[in-house]
Amino acid sequence: MRMGETFVRETRSPGIRPPKGAWDCQVHVYGDPIRFPPRSTKAYAPPKAYFADVHSMARTLGLQYVSIVQASVYGSDHGALIDALARGTNGHYDGVNYRGIAIVTDEVSDKELHRLHEAGVRGARFNFWKRLNVTPTVAEFRRSLERISQLGWHLGTLWRIPIGTRADRPRPPGHLAFSEGLQQPGHKIVLNLLQRENWWIMLSHGDRNSATEYPWEDSFPFAEVYFEAAPDRCVWATDWPHPEYPKTPVNDAELVELIYRCLPDKGAVEKVLATNPARLHRE
Numbered sequence: 001m002r003m004g005e006t007f008v009r010e011t012r013s014p015g016i017r018p019p020k021g022a023w024d025c026q027v028h029v030y031g032d033p034i035r036f037p038p039r040s041t042k043a044y045a046p047p048k049a050y051f052a053d054v055h056s057m058a059r060t061l062g063l064q065y066v067s068i069v070q071a072s073v074y075g076s077d078h079g080a081l082i083d084a085l086a087r088g089t090n091g092h093y094d095g096v097n098y099r100g101i102a103i104v105t106d107e108v109s110d111k112e113l114h115r116l117h118e119a120g121v122r123g124a125r126f127n128f129w130k131r132l133n134v135t136p137t138v139a140e141f142r143r144s145l146e147r148i149s150q151l152g153w154h155l156g157t158l159w160r161i162p163i164g165t166r167a168d169r170p171r172p173p174g175h176l177a178f179s180e181g182l183q184q185p186g187h188k189i190v191l192n193l194l195q196r197e198n199w200w201i202m203l204s205h206g207d208r209n210s211a212t213e214y215p216w217e218d219s220f221p222f223a224e225v226y227f228e229a230a231p232d233r234c235v236w237a238t239d240w241p242h243p244e245y246p247k248t249p250v251n252d253a254e255l256v257e258l259i260y261r262c263l264p265d266k267g268a269v270e271k272v273l274a275t276n277p278a279r280l281h282r283e
Helices: 051-061 079-085 110-119 138-149 185-193 217-229 252-262 266-280
Strands: 023-027 065-069 096-102 121-127 154-158
Touching (some): 051 065, 051 096, 065 079, 096 110, 252 266
C-alpha cells in the first residue's frame, strides 16, 4: 500500500471463495489524469486506482462480474468508464465480466446513452449528496428516469441528507450510523422502502459505517434485518478503492468474509453475490 492510499493493493484470497457468478456491484475506476482530467469542481482528488488495479483485486477475490460506477470527479464525462469497459470482448476480460453504471444528466445525449448501453452500461447513479457537485434538479432527475427506462436500466442513489422527523414526509437516509442501533429513524425508513418490490439495497459499507475497526460486528444486525426483509433484492459491493476512507484501509478479502458472517447460509450468500445482481443487471 502506498502512503495516503485508501485501499490495500496486496489483496489476498478470501477464506472461502465466492460462489460461481459472483458480482461486485460497485467499484470506481479512475484514469490517467492526462487522458481523463477530472472536473475543476471535483469534491476530492482522484486516487491512482486504475483498471489494472481493480482487475487484480477482482481476480484475486474470485469474482466473475464487476460493475464500474462512474466516479463523481468526472461528472457526466464517461471517457474513463468507456475506456475501462472497452477492455477485452463485450466487457469480458481475463475471466472477469465488466458492466457500468453511468451518471446521466441533460448534457448526456440520447446518442451517448445508446453508446453507453452498447459499451456495457446497465444503470445510472444519481448523487444527491450536494458535496459531490453532481446533484440533479428534480426536473432533470425525472427526465433522466424516463430516458434510462427506455433502455431497461436500473438506478442507484446516494443520499447524505438529514432524516426528517415528520412521519408523513420521510426522506431517504444517507449512510446509517450503526452505533445508533436499529431504532434510529433512518433504519425504519429503509425497511419501509424495502416493502416496495422495486427497491433494492446494497449490503455494503459495513466496515465504513461501523463504530469500530475490524471485525465491524455492529454491522451484522443491519445486514440480517435487510436480508430478511428483501432476500431477493439484496446485492453486495466492495466500493473499491474506498474513496475518502476514514479508517485504516481494508483488505477487500475481509469484505467478502464480512458478508459471509452477516448472511445465514450458503443459499443466502449465493442470492446476494450472484443470483440477485445478475437479475438487477439483466444478465
